[in-house]
Amino acid sequence: MKNVQLEVADQIATVTIDRPKALNALNTETLSELKECFSELEKQKDVRVVILTGGGNKSFVAGADISEMVNATPAEGRAMSLLAMEAFNKLENMPQVTIAAVNGYALGGGCEIAMSCDIRIVAENAVFGQPECGLGIIPGFGGTQRLARLIGKGRAKELIFTCDRIDAQEAYRMGLANKVVPADQLMRACQEMAGRILSKGSYAVSIAKSMINAGMDMDLNNALKMEADAFGFTFSTHDKEEGMTAFLEKRPANLTDF
Numbered sequence: 310m311k312n313v314q315l316e317v318a319d320q321i322a323t324v325t326i327d328r329p330k331a332l333n334a335l336n337t338e339t340l341s342e343l344k345e346c347f348s349e350l351e352k353q354k355d356v357r358v359v360i361l362t363g364g365g366n367k368s369f370v371a372g373a374d375i376s377e378m379v380n381a382t383p384a385e386g387r388a389m390s391l392l393a394m395e396a397f398n399k400l401e402n403m404p405q406v407t408i409a410a411v412n413g414y415a416l417g418g419g420c421e422i423a424m425s426c427d428i429r430i431v432a433e434n435a436v437f438g439q440p441e442c443g444l445g446i447i448p449g450f451g452g453t454q455r456l457a458r459l460i461g462k463g464r465a466k467e468l469i470f471t472c473d474r475i476d477a478q479e480a481y482r483m484g485l486a487n488k489v490v491p492a493d494q495l496m497r498a499c500q501e502m503a504g505r506i507l508s509k510g511s512y513a514v515s516i517a518k519s520m521i522n523a524g525m526d527m528d529l530n531n532a533l534k535m536e537a538d539a540f541g542f543t544f545s546t547h548d549k550e551e552g553m554t555a556f557l558e559k560r561p562a563n564l565t566d567f
């Protein structure tokens with residue numbers, strides 16, 4: 310791949326969007342590569358956590374590529390939006406836990422891809438925003454939907470209507486960032502959190518993720534029934550047997566992936 314780098318080590322995949330000269334802006338080529346990369350990763354059983362970051366030290370992703378959009382027709386704009394949505398839906402729903410390591414600008418499509426990850430750990434120099442209305446368009450990679458779900462309708466509307474940029478601390482206060490760390494400790498902080506997640510039952514983590522994601526689009530009663538079914542199912546796993554027996558025997562649990 311030309312604009313996306315993938316490294317796998319110790320059950321952690323690191324995906325780097327790497328177009329630093331354009332501050333990692335997402336053009337069609339990069340979106341296609343990301344879609345391909347996420348399709349591959351979701352099949353890899355030896356990968357349990359995916360960390361997504363931007364190349365260079367200034368920007369995570371500075372949005373969709375404006376130089377590509379400037380001459381696009383409505384049909385081309387819609388096609389680009391649908392391609393991104395396909396790629397980001399894969400990212401959001403892959404069985405692995407996904408962490409966005411936000412190392413600088415996360416504007417427009419950058420904020421939107423970060424929101425498609427399960428968790429956002431952000432460097433102190435991170436800047437979030439949805440500048441689309443200032444360009445005469447609207448967020449088109451899921452921003453009008455995921456931002457409102459993540460930080461609430463009122464705050465999402467304010468950010469989208471004003472195009473205000475917010476810093477890392479403000480993003481943390483709003484619930485957009487899970488954690489803020491010094492820039493030079495960003496990847497270490499992501500790996501440290503990945504390590505804590507890896508020490509848990511990975512099958513259970515994966516089921517918990519799918520329950521949270523699916524439940525967000527359901528009414529509470531049906532979502533609770535779905536949780537009860539999945540909860541019951543976990544009682545058939547080795548990890549449930551081992552995790553509970555280890556607790557009662559006062560020893561560390563040796564959890565596998567089922």
Ligand code: CO8
Binds near residue numbers: 330389450
């Ligand atoms: N697209 C294309 N090129 C970009 C982008 C971008 N989004 N952002 C930066 N670049 C390029 C610049 O053009 C510049 O290129 P060059 O060196 O060839 O002139 C290079 O990256 C460096 O950028 P700057 O010189 O501007 O760097 P600064 O440090 O001065 O500023 C900023 C950094 C503040 C990030 C500034 O570059 C900026 O405002 N960028 C645009 C941010 C933006 O508006 N993003 C939203 C784009 S719209 C979007 O994401 C919509 C998603 C939905 C699309 C729906 C489908 C069609």
